[in-house]
Amino acid sequence: MRAVQTLMLGSLATNCYLIYLDEKHAAAVDIGAEARKVLDFLEQKGLTLTKILLTHGHYDHIGAVAEVQEKTGAEVYIHEADAPMLQDTHLNLADWIEPWADFRPVTEYYTVREGDVIQAGETAFTVLHTPGHTKGSVCYLCEDILLAGDTLFRLSRGRTDFPGGSDREMLESFRRLKALEGDYRVCPGHNETTSLDFERKNNPVMRGLL
Ligand SMILES: [Zn+2]
Ligand SMILES: [Zn+2]
Helix, strand or coil, rough: CCEEEEEEEEEEEEEEEEEEEECCCEEEEECCHHHHHHHHHHHHHHEEEEEEEEECCHHHHCCCCCHHHHHHHCCCEECCCCCCHHCCCCCCCCHHHHCCCCCCCCCCCCCCCCCEEEEEEEEEEEEEEECCCCCCEEEEEEEEEEECCCEEEECCEEECCCCCHHHHHHHHHHHCCCHHHHEEEEEEEECCCCHHHHHHHHHHHHHCCC
């Protein structure tokens, strides 16, 4: 089973996942507002970070991207609909989450869309566009891992009351995730990991869907 390291970062305890690509390389999914913890971990393990995949553009998931990108040279990916959040502290909610923070905008990045495959060495990440929490929220599928961002949480779902949020789109995204074939390890943007089968059976939102 592929090794994944979770780091909880920032004032909202946002999960940053470091996915080992091989013994020496890793990809990150989301980087909350604490660059030091990520850089220290990479250094301790002798890992080179090659990709930063963002599940959406909220500050608690992207706050340290500019610094980590500068120190590692990793390529940054985000859905096109959330890309403007990489430069705007109003759009990315930094003004609300950590108004005291000195946010550094991200200016170099690639945009992704539904169905794109990001190749990181031998490892492929497939983009599922799952709006609802934000317009450009995505999940990434990597082998048996579903990186769910703030869409699917253990026994819960992401908020839809921020700008760009939509209950209807969230339900549609849940329907898609429920209909995926087989089981996945679910790595959400907050709280503990779970599995898709467990959520199909126990998550009240998912249970209510056909
Ligand atoms: Zn969010
Ligand atoms: Zn979040």
